Amino acid sequence: MQLIQTSRFTNNTVSLRALVPLDSRTISGWNVLVWMIRSATEAWPDRQTFTEALGRAYSMHVRCGLTGYGAQAALEVVFEWIRPDLIRDPAYPAAVQEVMEQVLFHPCLTAERLEEALYMIRARLLRQQEDPDTAAVLAALAAAGEGTSLAVPISGTLEGLESVTLDEVRHLWKTWLDMPKSLYAVGDLLPEMQRFLDGLLQTAPVCTPHSPLTPREMPAVVREVRDIAQTSLVQGYTTQITLSDPESAALMVLSSILGSGQKSLLFEEIRERHSWCYSISCSLILFDGLLLVTAGTRAEYLEDLQSEIARQIRRIADDDYPQSLFDAAILDLVDGISARRDFPRALIETAFQQDLLDLHRTDQEQIARLRRVTRRDVQETAQKLQLAVTSIVQEGEADEQD
Numbered sequence: 001m002q003l004i005q006t007s008r009f010t011n012n013t014v015s016l017r018a019l020v021p022l023d024s025r026t027i028s029g030w031n032v033l034v035w036m037i038r039s040a041t042e043a044w045p046d047r048q049t050f051t052e053a054l055g056r057a058y059s060m061h062v063r064c065g066l067t068g069y070g071a072q073a074a075l076e077v078v079f080e081w082i083r084p085d086l087i088r089d090p091a092y093p094a095a096v097q098e099v100m101e102q103v104l105f106h107p108c109l110t111a112e113r114l115e116e117a118l119y120m121i122r123a124r125l126l127r128q129q130e131d132p133d134t135a136a137v138l139a140a141l142a143a144a145g146e147g148t149s150l151a152v153p154i155s156g157t158l159e160g161l162e163s164v165t166l167d168e169v170r171h172l173w174k175t176w177l178d179m180p181k182s183l184y185a186v187g188d189l190l191p192e193m194q195r196f197l198d199g200l201l202q203t204a205p206v207c208t209p210h211s212p213l214t215p216r217e218m219p220a221v222v223r224e225v226r227d228i229a230q231t232s233l234v235q236g237y238t239t240q241i242t243l244s245d246p247e248s249a250a251l252m253v254l255s256s257i258l259g260s261g262q263k264s265l266l267f268e269e270i271r272e273r274h275s276w277c278y279s280i281s282c283s284l285i286l287f288d289g290l291l292l293v294t295a296g297t298r299a300e301y302l303e304d305l306q307s308e309i310a311r312q313i314r315r316i317a318d319d320d321y322p323q324s325l326f327d328a329a330i331l332d333l334v335d336g337i338s339a340r341r342d343f344p345r346a347l348i349e350t351a352f353q354q355d356l357l358d359l360h361r362t363d364q365e366q367i368a369r370l371r372r373v374t375r376r377d378v379q380e381t382a383q384k385l386q387l388a389v390t391s392i393v394q395e396g397e398a399d400e401q402d
Contacts, residue, residue: 001183001197002351012187013344014079017352018179019072022149028160029168030066030075035117036109038064041102057095058082062103069356070287071149075176077103083188097196109173114166125158132393136232140391143220144213144236150288184351186344212289213238215386222391230278231302234391235293235309240384243286244357249369250377254316255284256329259293263328265312265321276301299394317382319375326375334367
């Protein structure tokens with residue numbers, strides 16, 4: 001167990017994670033298992049009795065989810081509870097431990113719970129399909145990552161749900177239970193809780209294979225026309241850089257300058273100067289080497305918008321942008337590193353990613369690394385960007401679709 005012992009937070013937080021393959025054949029089943037783990041146990045076999053049990057443990061929180069890291073996904077169970085020294089109830093630590101044991105070792109995996117899980121997840125996936133922004137992102141990832149794990153939707157698919165059985169879910173739970181796990185804790189843990197957690201499950205170091213997407217000779221184009229109020233545009237650019245590469249710091253600075261920072265070229269030039277979109281930003285999928293630009297716009301602005309996005313990227317590649325944006329990007333990223341000290345989940349995520357990459361740096365080392373990034377570094381990083389996919393969910397009549 002990696003323990004960050006501190007009394008800064010009111011709550012104690014524990015995270016258990018195991019890496020599972022990000023595979024289209026099983027991802028829907030893993031999503032069903034996640035829903036069932038976090039909603040009921042054998043002792044509390046429905047959501048109402050489970051919620052009441054958490055209430056008796058002074059509003060303890062249980063979360064369970066999947067997060068993609070390259071070719072694998074981490075199935076994580078998180079427990080949060082108020083520090084016992086603030087409660088002063090001698091029965092309280094035992095109540096917390098009981099919840100943990102029930103969730104991890106006695107989930108309610110019954111046919112009735114399966115039907116409820118399938119219903120809830122199906123409804124969630126339908127909402128995602130109906131949302132133009134989400135649909136455009138999913139289509140972009142599927143096209144850019146064709147034949148790779150990037151194309152596998154982390155939330156599963158409607159088609160995959162149709163074949164999920166109770167036997168499969170129980171098999172996946174047993175598989176997850178037997179896997180070595182990463183265990184992280186942040187807070188002021190009592191010695192007996194530390195001993196309990198150390199003996200809870202087998203833990204082991206983690207790592208994950210990851211490599212950047214290969215640039216495409218010709219960008220893919222995906223377009224869908226719907227009866228909607230505005231158009232969603234997503235463009236994906238291969239970076240040829242992943243989080244473990246030396247150039248990753250320059251890539252994060254580039255992303256901030258382009259569209260992920262508080263001040264950025266995309267926002268100032270496209271949103272404010274030209275008013276060609278309602279919103280625009282960019283983000284990085286670091287384990288797969290992809291930069292995503294997302295925008296909400298109108299169909300009549302699509303051609304101008306795409307040309308201007310390309311022009312702003314060329315500006316960075318030509319080192320033709322204000323020094324103030326470069327300075328603001330460094331400051332934003334440094335502030336982000338400093339701010340995560342205030343959030344237990346951010347501390348855990350940082351520790352987990354460092355374990356995944358076998359690359360451990362202190363906050364001070366990461367800040368120093370960012371401050372060493374030069375404009376030339378950012379310029380060379382921008383020159384590596386290549387458009388891989390353009391995904392559009394466009395307003396209009398359905399018969400206009402290509």
